[in-house]
Amino acid sequence: MKNYIKFKEKGFTLIELLVVIAIIGLLSTLMAVALNLARQGGRDAKRVADMKQVATALAFYFDQNGAYPAGTETLGEVGAECLDASGFGALCTNPYMATIPKDPSNSFWYEYQSTANSHYLLEFVIETGAGSLETSGIYELRVDGSIYGPF
Structure with a gap:
């Protein structure tokens, strides 16, 4: 009589591996989105400080x-x-x-406008919202010292 030894195979099934890979993909996507939003928020805060x-x-x-100073200038440019x-x-x-600081993303601009010698406007772009500036747009x-927008 032959003796057969049963070996229990150890390992993961294909379904288990696919589920783990899907979860890792989902988590990495969520992390990338959160990181991008954090970067945009940081740039927005720098714009307000600038x-x-x-x-x-x-x-x-x-x-x-x-x-x-009279005139219109794109700040930080030549x-x-x-x-x-x-x-x-x-x-x-x-x-x-x-x-003079430039926009941190180099995709937008800071603009100075003065038509009367006692007034001026500084225009800047907010990407996602920073502090009390909750929506994106031109401010x-x-x-x-007051900030108006978005326009």
């Missing part, structure tokens, strides 16, 4: 010159890289702001 820094530099400019007593420029001596920071 605009407040520019507004502070413009307040110093106004205190010493009695008016805001010709509007710093702010001194002569306004926005490429090279500044004794600057109020040595380096304006005005001379009184």
